[in-house]
Amino acid sequence: MANETVVPAAVQQDSRRETIAFLIGVGGWLVPGLGHALLRMWGRAVMCFLTVGVLVILGAGMRGNVFSSSGNDAFDTLGFLADLGTGTFYLAARSLEANGADVSHAGGDYGTRFLATAGVLNLLAALHSYEAARGRKA
């Protein structure tokens, strides 16, 4: 009889933990470093925020391509998904690039890579915070 009352409580606790972990992951995606900050991993939070932020500022400053949802081909769509990985910084990148993209020279091409890398890096950090919240990573 004791097991019948303990197991549902444990399942409920796991479910609650999963929900919190998911919210932390989403928070980490929306604002780089927020997921780790919520877990009180301050060093990781600050470094995620700074590295993603610097990559976005450099990428936009070098006039890299910030892809939009209205892509012409699969590569544009993939680029958009990568850029979207920066969360709210995607909007910042669009507003920072006042003159638009210019990939006719190497700087603009590097900028495109910087922006995409910032997005993928932030997704990795958000996934890390999600796993840490589930107790799978230290």
Add this chain to the structure above:
Amino acid sequence: MNAGMEFKLSHLQSMLLFALLISIAFGFLSRRRPIDRVKYIVWSLFLFLLIGVGIGWAMYPFSH
């Protein structure tokens, strides 16, 4: 950033910045102790630069 502000970086500067930022992020995400992080960052940065310069030299004959 205003409309006139742009970054003009050379290939080497771009590669160095990219390698440094990614190495720092990887180091902080994958290691917990500060000394382990520093070792990871230095090693990762070294490999980024080695492979970057190596690929650059490997492509050099095709550019002529």
